Amino acid sequence: xxxxxxxxxxxxxxxxxxxxxxxxxxxxxxxxxxxxxxxxxxxxxxxxxxxxxxxxxxxxxxxxxxxxxxxxxxxxxxxxxxxxxxxxxxxxxxxxxxxxxxxxxxxxxxxxxxxxxxxxxxxxxxxxxxxxxxxxxxxxxxxxxxxxxxxxxxxxxxxxxxxxxxxxxxxxxxxxxxxxxxxxxxxxxxxxxxxxxxxxxxxxxxxxxxxxxxxxxxxxxxxxxxxxxxxxxxxxxxxxxxxxxxxxxxxxxxxxxxxxxxxxxxxxxxxxxxxxxxxxxx
Numbered sequence: 001x002x003x004x005x006x007x008x009x010x011x012x013x014x015x016x017x018x019x020x021x022x023x024x025x026x027x028x029x030x031x032x033x034x035x036x037x038x039x040x041x042x043x044x045x046x047x048x049x050x051x052x053x054x055x056x057x058x059x060x061x062x063x064x065x066x067x068x069x070x071x072x073x074x075x076x077x078x079x080x081x082x083x084x085x086x087x088x089x090x091x092x093x094x095x096x097x098x099x100x101x102x103x104x105x106x107x108x109x110x111x112x113x114x115x116x117x118x119x120x121x122x123x124x125x126x127x128x129x130x131x132x133x134x135x136x137x138x139x140x141x142x143x144x145x146x147x148x149x150x151x152x153x154x155x156x157x158x159x160x161x162x163x164x165x166x167x168x169x170x171x172x173x174x175x176x177x178x179x180x181x182x183x184x185x186x187x188x189x190x191x192x193x194x195x196x197x198x199x200x201x202x203x204x205x206x207x208x209x210x211x212x213x214x215x216x217x218x219x220x221x222x223x224x225x226x227x228x229x230x231x232x233x234x235x236x237x238x239x240x241x242x243x244x245x246x247x248x249x250x251x252x253x254x255x256x257x258x259x260x261x262x263x264x265x266x267x268x269x270x271x272x273x274x275x276x277x278x279x280x281x282x
Contacts, residue, residue, distance in 0.1 A: 006030040006066050007174050008098075010054055011073035013041050015134050016104055019167025020071050020174075021047060027171055034063050057088035064096035069174035074106035074113050082106065086115025094121055100180070102127055102170045123180025125173040130187050130247045131160040133268040136197055140275045143201065148210040152219035153240040154194040157248035159187040162263040165254045172257050179257070187251045189262040197265055204269035205276045216241070 007024050011017035012033035024031045025046055034052040035041045041049045052059040054076045064070070070093050076083050083089075089112070093101065103116045105128040116124045139149045166186050173179040192200075195211055202209040214222065216237065223233045239247070254262035269276075 004028055004030065005068045005175055006032060007069040007071065008032045008034060008063055008067045009071045010034045010052075011071070011104070012043065012047075012049075014073070015132060015163050016129075016166050016170075017071070017073070018043070019164045020102075020170045021167075022164070023167040023171035024174070027175065029171075029175060032063060032067065034060070054083055054089065055085055057085050057092050060089065060092050061096070064092060064098065067096060067098055069100040069102075070098045071170055071174060072101060072103045072112060072116065074103065074110040082110045083112040086110075086112035090115050090119045090122075094119070098122060100174050101125070102173050104166075104170075105129070125170075125179045125181075126183045127166060127170055127173075128183055128185045129161050129166045130185070131158045132166075133160050133162050133188070133265055135160070136201065136265075136269075137272065137275055139198075139201070143205075143209055143276045144278055147208060148212055149194070149198050150212045150214055150222065151194050152214045152216055154211060154213045156240055156243050157191040157193060158243065159191045159248055159250045160197075160265060161186050161188045161254075162265075162268050165258075165262050168258045169254060184253050184257065185246060185251055186253050187249070187262065189250060189254075189264055191248045191250055192265055197269075200266045200269045201273075201276050203266070204273040206273075207277075209276075 007029055009017055009020050009031060012021050013035055021031050021033060021043060025044060032048045032050055033041060033043055034050055036053050038049045038051050043049055050063045052063050074083055099122060101116055101122050101124045103113050103126050105126055142148060142150060169184055169186055198209050198211045220233055
């Protein structure tokens with residue numbers, strides 16, 4: 001067992017941030033969560049929820065008091081604009097005595113991640129997860145309404161990762177030695193097609209789900225009807241039609257770092273089965 005430590009988690013109400021919080025609590029550490037709206041945080045009672053904003057680094061000073069490790073995100077606000085305040089955040093973290101920092105990679109170079117990598121006096125770890133299993137929740141409405149999933153490029157492969165495993169890797173890197181200066185690409189234990197995922201959801205909910213393969217033109221029309229911006233549509237066409245090798249290559253990062261195998265999509269589907277039933281909710 002590692003000695004009990006106090007950790008500050010930013011982005012604590014997000015998909016990954018909540019899992020970082022949960023994993024740190026499970027390991028017996030004290031967790032402080034930074035959020036712009038503490039009243040809406042809905043975090044476990046053991047979490048110390050504090051107000052702060054990464055776009056205003058001085059607001060972090062009280063939150064950093066007594067903290068040994070810091071989990072950072074690279075974007076802020078509802079529009080997910082890249083944070084430009086990285087150097088100032090790092091100054092305050094070093095002044096507070098923070099020894100370890102994890103940063104959730106934002107899909108490309110960002111000013112905050114650059115600042116973390118350049119920081120002296122702290123052990124930093126960059127977490128680079130592939131597609132989140134939680135992205136499958138986008139299918140919940142269609143599955144509940146019509147027992148079907150409508151997607152293009154259904155043979156595409158994804159080594160998608162359970163968001164809890166991202167949190168577990170972060171928790172280890174924040175509290176144990178040996179992870180400084182590392183980039184961890186975090187994947188699930190298998191590369192799955194869209195059909196594989198649909199079958200797993202059907203098994204978890206105990207009811208068949210049909211997979212309707214869309215043409216590229218049909219997919220674009222569907223995304224536009226859903227209000228997706230053109231740049232997002234272009235991105236989806238690229239990554240779905242020509243998935244990068246990193247997104248479909250299984251790595252054993254989770255097991256190496258945490259000591260246990262990565263969780264499967266079938267397990268994730270069972271955990272979220274209610275979201276895919278008429279009585280469930282996302």
